[in-house]
Amino acid sequence: MKYIKKNLEPSSFSKWKAQENDDWKPSWNNFQKPEKIDVHNELLKEQGYICCYCGVRITIEVSHIEHFKPRTTYPNLALEYSNFLASCPGEGDEPDWKNPQKIPPAQKHCGPKKGYWYDENLTLSPLLENCAEYFRYTGFGEIIASDNDTMMDAAKATIDNLGLNQPILQTSRRKEIQKILPLIDGCSSEEIQLLIKGYQEFDSNGQLTPFCAAIIYILKSYFDETG
Secondary structure (H helix, E strand, C coil): CCCCCCCCCCHHHHHHHCCCCCCCCCCCCCCCCCHHHHHHHHHHHHCCCECCCCCCECCCCCCEEEECCCCCCCHHHCCCHHHEEEECCCCCCCCCCCCHHHCCCCCCCHHHHHCCCCCCCCCCCCCCCCHHHHEEECCCCCEEECCCCCCHHHHHHHHHHCCCCCHHHHHHHHHHHHHHHHHHCCCCHHHHHHHHHHHHCCCCCCCCCCCHHHHHHHHHHHHHHHC
């Protein structure tokens, strides 16, 4: 999980909500184009086009607006931009319809897996500036709760309730981690630090590298061993 720094909500969204009057009130049910598209695009930009939870690459076609605190439980936050994130579809690989016997079972994760789950004591938020400190990653792509005694239970609950250790995610993380291994072999501490900085930043297209939180953790672990 990587920290997401929220931007201001799009002006079109603010203006749409400001039209409220005695005969009309903005609601999630009447929240449509073009304002909804503007909001969705802004979420993608501030997240560097990666899922708010797992870090896979997302686009406006392959993602949805996620309420971090469920709107059913917190109706007052249904149109609160600070409660919006962009999540991946969380349904695993596309099935191979030409080979029905190879269709994998659903491996729900992220928004679809989370559903209406939220516990103020156990749900770790990507809006928490130091959220990455509460998770560890292995070279095989597994995500594990860190040894932080005060947040270990929350990290474990978040991993379980968001399905962040689904096999498809472990495989995808492992592939991204393996890409960097040739780069760090023989690197100096200074070079490792430059790599870490690079994976923390948006590229020229405003994108972050998929699963950059896992990559950064592996790089920092390597730096601790060589530094």
